[in-house]
Amino acid sequence: MSILVIHPGAYYHIESFEGSRYAHYFDKLVRPEELADVRLEDFNVVLIPCRTPADRMEPHKARLHAYFDQGGTIIATGESDSQLFLPGITFTPQPTNFWWWLTPGADLGVRIAKPGHSLFRHLAEKMSPGICMAGSTFPRVPRCWPQAIPANLSSTSTRSPPGGG
Amino acid sequence: MPNAPATSGALLLIHSHYGEPPGLFTLALERGDAVIVRERDLTPAHFTAARGLITTSHLDQLGLMHFADDLEAFMARDGRWFFNGHILRPFLKGLGIYEPIAKAKRADLVLTRLREHPIFAGIDQPSFEENRGVAGFYGRGHNPLPEGALAINGIGPQNLPIDWEWTLPSGGKMFSHAGNDVGGMGGPNPNHALVAPRILAWTMGEF
Numbered sequence: 001m002s003i004l005v006i007h008p009g010a011y012y013h014i015e016s017f018e019g020s021r022y023a024h025y026f027d028k029l030v031r032p033e034e035l036a037d038v039r040l041e042d043f044n045v046v047l048i049p050c051r052t053p054a055d056r057m058e059p060h061k062a063r064l065h066a067y068f069d070q071g072g073t074i075i076a077t078g079e080s081d082s083q084l085f086l087p088g089i090t091f092t093p094q095p096t097n098f099w100w101w102l103t104p105g106a107d108l109g110v111r112i113a114k115p116g117h118s119l120f121r122h123l124a125e126k127m128s129p130g131i132c133m134a135g136s137t138f139p140r141v142p143r144c145w146p147q148a149i150p151a152n153l154s155s156t157s158t159r160s161p162p163g164g165g
Numbered sequence: 166m167p168n169a170p171a172t173s174g175a176l177l178l179i180h181s182h183y184g185e186p187p188g189l190f191t192l193a194l195e196r197g198d199a200v201i202v203r204e205r206d207l208t209p210a211h212f213t214a215a216r217g218l219i220t221t222s223h224l225d226q227l228g229l230m231h232f233a234d235d236l237e238a239f240m241a242r243d244g245r246w247f248f249n250g251h252i253l254r255p256f257l258k259g260l261g262i263y264e265p266i267a268k269a270k271r272a273d274l275v276l277t278r279l280r281e282h283p284i285f286a287g288i289d290q291p292s293f294e295e296n297r298g299v300a301g302f303y304g305r306g307h308n309p310l311p312e313g314a315l316a317i318n319g320i321g322p323q324n325l326p327i328d329w330e331w332t333l334p335s336g337g338k339m340f341s342h343a344g345n346d347v348g349g350m351g352g353p354n355p356n357h358a359l360v361a362p363r364i365l366a367w368t369m370g371e372f
Binding site (some may be wrong): 007008009010011014015031053054055056080081098099102 | 181182183184203204205222223224225226227228250251252253254263296297298299
């Protein structure tokens with residue numbers, strides 16, 4: 001499995017893709033402006049991270065569509081207005097609730113639409129606020145894990161916000 | 166304002182994220198001397214024409230490194246730069262790389278005014294600590310203090326310099342806030358609306 005990551009260059013991208021915690025997962029980082037210099041078909045997966053400015057991806061729309069056509073996989077994450085440069089996406093904006101985890105019994109309101117997807121072999125719907133981590137990499141996305149997943153994270157603070165605002 | 170700017174020029178606001186510009190930038194447009202530039206459209210000429218510069222925490226730091234010489238020259242012309250976020254690239258000689266607080270607990274997020282500064286005058290710094298009872302939005306670490314810089318606000322029991330002002334050897338001034346953008350309008354903490362016009366004035370050398 002080879003993974004190409006789009007690197008828009010904000011501090012949270014730099015920490016996520018160049019920092020020692022995760023850098024070893026990625027085979028190549030590429031700036032949006034340099035996408036034309038890379039053969040996308042050499043990679044199994046293209047990861048477009050949270051908060052990739054859409055206007056830096058729009059010039060590569062045709063290239064990304066062609067990558068899909070030859071069987072490529074793109075992982076497109078939030079706050080990137082993916083509908084502007086990827087096919088078949090309709091985006092419905094929702095306000096972010098930064099505070100749900102302060103209410104006993106509440107959750108973020110996210111529901112799994114397709115439980116059979118292989119992603120959910122590793123992720124559960126019910127998140128515990130007790131292991132939400134003070135997110136320093138993706139300011140608006142809570143970084144939480146199901147109770148059973150990384151035990152080494154269970155000691156992180158519960159009174160720091162899961163995201164910026 | 167008591168003192169006229171030492172030099173003339175525009176207030177350059179680099180708009181990094183896609184979508185509407187931040188409230189601070191919109192406020193700046195009311196001044197008449199501000200220009201909002203989409204990051205992808207940035208050119209050396211923007212730095213040449215600028216008196217002040219504001220960047221947000223969404224800054225493309227790899228991209229800005231292409232303008233390192235222009236930035237250096239801008240600062241040497243007595244330019245002022247208000248920087249928000251974590252420094253992960255050496256934009257200017259003398260800057261260090263951001264240091265996060267490891268596994269921050271509530272006590273690590275207390276804020277302390279270390280030195281009075283016109284941007285924060287009359288504002289109790291601990292009142293920046295929480296939004297709706299939650300601490301950490303203001304910041305959770307610090308950009309290392311360059312040699313000769315003055316720490317303005319500290320975080321945690323060690324008063325790590327989360328905010329500092331630095332007069333460069335070349336003459337310009339940089340203000341570093343190592344957290345989410347300060348001066349955001351309309352957020353849950355009213356302090357930000359209070360400091361917003363002051364940030365614009367400081368960046369343009371008006372105090």
